[in-house]
Amino acid sequence: MSDKNRISRRRLLGAAAVVPAAAGLQGLVSRSGLGGDPAQAKPNGNRGGGHAGHNGFAHASFAPGRTVNHRANGFNPTELLRDFDYGKTRRLASGRVLREWEIIAQDREIEVAPGVKYEAWTYNGRVPGPTLRAREGDKLRVRFINGSEHPHTMHFHGIHPAVMDGVPGIGERLGGGQIEPGEAFTYEFEAEPFGLHLYHCHVAPLAAHISRGLYGAFVIDPKKGRPEADEMVMVMNGFDTNFDLSNEVYAVNSIGFHYINEPIRVKRDDLVRIYLVNALEFDPLNSFHVHANFFQYYPTGTSLEPSEFTDTVIQGQGQRAVLEMKFPFDGDYMFHAHVSEFAELGWTGFFRVGDPSLLTPAAAAAAYCKLPWGGKGAPA
């Protein structure tokens, strides 16, 4: 970081200052005060880029004309959103289902914002790691291979014996604990309790290992399942690109403003279920807020009864929950952290319900008239 700024104002005032006292000069001098009005910003408007249709500074966005190269990154947040990895399954003699995964820790350079490269540490080459999904009571076997240059582990949230906990110093004599580069270990445990959990590396220094990208969602479905829905995973995260222990970029599923450029398409009146995990480091809190709608909130997903009907929630580090909602109207609906700083540093996106381009004023009015109270007071 450079602290080479401009000339200090005070210093210059001390050095030299004069005013044209002559009345005729007042006009010349008092030309200030035009700064704040965005409406007066560049009349040619659309240099702002970002969300189409807005002029100038409609909302925070990355520089126009550049997007992240998802192909080079090896993952695309749009695909990652609905990508659930059920593993290789087979039924055991006991009748239980065995699920097996192979997870490889890899050091990999990814583009975390357009033009910004970051040396990430990944599970299977992506950040967040694969969303592992099982059913309550399944037997799970996770083969972990450390292909990174640094020691790592996989520490699962759940209920399991200490040796399977993925914590250095515990279980080394059984081949577990800290997994050195080039080594491997197989974590074996049962899927319990049902709910939404996470897994992450637990090698010290913790913040460094986690913030580099070693985390992922871990979904355990209840035995009887949940109602059918359009399901998606949102891992709230960030990147400390200059290693100053604070994040420069915030996002869900790693790429800031991604769901602004590619809104999440959902159908009107469909049940939408979001598996929301907070994997953010350095900031103690994160949050989720959806516009023009409310959701049922199931903390940690461990109960089938929602705890709250709301539109804004807070999650601490490692907290997670299942959210359920329906969109009754077509249109673009923003969702973002209600920590405005995070929102404007990347953690903002859109849900696109129906086809908003078909949303003529008449259609909007029609949608309004379908309201339970019959659209009384609807705009003329």
Next chain:
Amino acid sequence: MEAATKAAPTPGGGLPAWALGLIPLALIAVAIGVFALLGGPGLGERTGPPVEEVAIERTMLRPGEIELTLRNDGPDPVEVAQVAVNDAYAPFTATDGLEIGRLSSTTLEITYPWIEGEAYEIFILTSTGGTIDASIPVASETPEADLDFYGLMALLGIYVGVIPVSLGMLWLPFVRRVGEQWVGGLIAFTVGLLAVLAIDATLEGLEIASEAPSAFGGESLVFAGALIAYLLLAALDVHLTRRSEKANSAAARGGLYMALLVAIGIGLHNLGEGLAIGSSYATGALALGAFLVVGFAIHNTTEGLAIVAPLRGKASEASGPPSLAQLLGLGMIAGAPAILGAWIGAAAFNPSLAALLFGVGVGAIARVIVQIAPAMRDEAGRFLHPISVAGMIAGIAALYITGLLVSV
């Protein structure tokens, strides 16, 4: 003996002098070429991440837009990727591309609805994830550099330079009346005042230089400027003295000559001062107020007194009282450079140039002090006697006290 001289070989054989001068240069070029061709033998691979050093050279504010000029000060190219203002990413365009080569610059035009009077912290994210910080302590629109603006800058220069200096010169009748024994004191007053000006200008030049790209010299530019100005003025002095000796005019080295030196020194100083005013006004850092103008008029009036003080020297009697034209000329030499400085500062401010010009002012003042100090001597030839010491302290105090009026 004659034969021995002939036998002695000329250094470098029969080659002409210019060739002897060029041959080492050519050999150096060849050596560098071979070294580069072999890829720096023995040095091995370069290790470590690229070094990113970028200086913010200029900050401009227009309605809905912040403009930053960046200069790459480090050894490696730097690529700008994203810009955030007050922790919000903002759209921007780069006029000279996103990649900044060594010592090159680019200007970022950032779309942002800034508000008058607020403070802004900007971070520029580079391709490697590094950050470059910039700050705007108090946002205020940068004036358009049109004809009106240059008119205003000229007026500013006149207020800062010409008028106060000329007002100060109104002490001339007083100076010419005081008793012979006080002359040394008057010169000492000028010396004290100039010394403080030199110290102030050095400190300010160093501060500006700390913001300039170090690749262009940074702080050392102040000292280089000072040294060059000192040497040039010394050469000019020798040149003028020779000419005046030829013309057989003793008066040329009298009080008027001393006053001219002081005027040149102060003029060069005011060039830097004007530059600082112009640039800070152009970047909106300078809020103009009537109080400051009055304060500055009083402050710079002391410079006028410093110019006329030598006009009471013994030698000056030979040339009689200076004419009005001569006095006006002195005033212009001392004051008008502030106008030029304000124009340069407003139109093309560059911290490296500013540091160099501040240094030039310092060198000029130092030279002037050396030249006029002998006039402080008393009959016994001492520099430091009660009257000269009192004069110097008075000069220091005058500048300090009036300086309080313009410091905020």
